[in-house]
Amino acid sequence: MMNILERYKPKKNLLICIDSDGCAIDTMDIKHIKCFGPVMIEEWEVSKWENEILERWNEVNLYTLTRGINRFKGLSKALVEINEKYKKIEGLNEFVKWTEETKELSNESLEREIKNNTGDITCIKKALDWSIEVNKRIDSLHKSDKKPFDGVKEGIEKAKGIADIAIVSSANEKAVLEEWEDNGLLESVDIVLTQNIGSKAFCIEKLKEKGYEEVLMVGDALGDYEAAKKNDVLYYPIRVRKENKCWKDFSKEAVEKFKTKSYKGEYQDKLVKMFIENLSKSNS
Numbered sequence: 098m099m100n101i102l103e104r105y106k107p108k109k110n111l112l113i114c115i116d117s118d119g120c121a122i123d124t125m126d127i128k129h130i131k132c133f134g135p136v137m138i139e140e141w142e143v144s145k146w147e148n149e150i151l152e153r154w155n156e157v158n159l160y161t162l163t164r165g166i167n168r169f170k171g172l173s174k175a176l177v178e179i180n181e182k183y184k185k186i187e188g189l190n191e192f193v194k195w196t197e198e199t200k201e202l203s204n205e206s207l208e209r210e211i212k213n214n215t216g217d218i219t220c221i222k223k224a225l226d227w228s229i230e231v232n233k234r235i236d237s238l239h240k241s242d243k244k245p246f247d248g249v250k251e252g253i254e255k256a257k258g259i260a261d262i263a264i265v266s267s268a269n270e271k272a273v274l275e276e277w278e279d280n281g282l283l284e285s286v287d288i289v290l291t292q293n294i295g296s297k298a299f300c301i302e303k304l305k306e307k308g309y310e311e312v313l314m315v316g317d318a319l320g321d322y323e324a325a326k327k328n329d330v331l332y333y334p335i336r337v338r339k340e341n342k343c344w345k346d347f348s349k350e351a352v353e354k355f356k357t358k359s360y361k362g363e364y365q366d367k368l369v370k371m372f373i374e375n376l377s378k379s380n381s
């Protein structure tokens with residue numbers, strides 16, 4: 098698994114890392130609006146409060162600072178609210194505790210918990226069923242539902258002219274490769290690092306160790322910004338609901354600023370400020 102990183106050799110002095118979901122490819126909204134939220138409504142039979150619950154789901158998972166939160170953490174947050182406001186959720190404490198304490202937030206880890214937990218596992222079991230069904234629905238989304246934002250291809254081609262390009266994503270490898278390939282983006286990419294390699298912060302760290310003069314991370318969630326900050330690399334935000342504009346500006350300004358080493362400071366600070374403000378506003 099580490100081979101891909103070990104074998105990798107920089108071609109240029111600069112590196113641009115790009116996140117996939119919700120950053121380059123417009124998949125976040127559709128996954129949450131068509132899959133995660135509705136399957137939760139079905140699994141916990143809360144259709145009576147569907148509109149309010151889905152609105153909150155989308156707020157937490159798409160439009161505020163928690164955007165990009167792990168699916169089980171997001172589910173835990175939602176169920177706690179549902180339990181308080183609408184309907185008692187059986188076995189909720191056991192599930193919440195699992196999300197807080199497990200070393201691995203995954204279906205496999207949930208399966209182990211179902212076997213080992215001696216308390217009420219109603220909610221834990223439902224969470225696994227939910228997660229499996231969500232994966233099925235996501236798999237069945239059509240290719241036309243997984244298109245890049247406007248300006249992504251141009252942006253990446255422009256970036257490719259001055260830097261090596263890495264995909265740094267926490268989605269699964271197969272999905273990322275397919276989506277980038279189908280949309281003619283993969284040919285501009287030098288290395289693809291996804292969830293099987295490690296966290297985004299880890300991937301950036303390993304790439305940085307290759308000796309790049311400067312690294313820029315392009316992302317859409319607070320976690321992307323934090324991964325960049327942790328590695329002391331530059332950050333270019335793609336703001337939710339303003340993605341097309343952000344990609345246009347990326348081609349028009351950001352690549353040039355990065356190339357001429359005038360990115361850090363005033364320019365980046367302004368972008369980061371707009372990014373945080375954009376995610377701090379409420380959904381309305």
Ligand SMILES: [Mg+2]
Nearest residue numbers: 116118119120
């Ligand atoms: Mg993303």
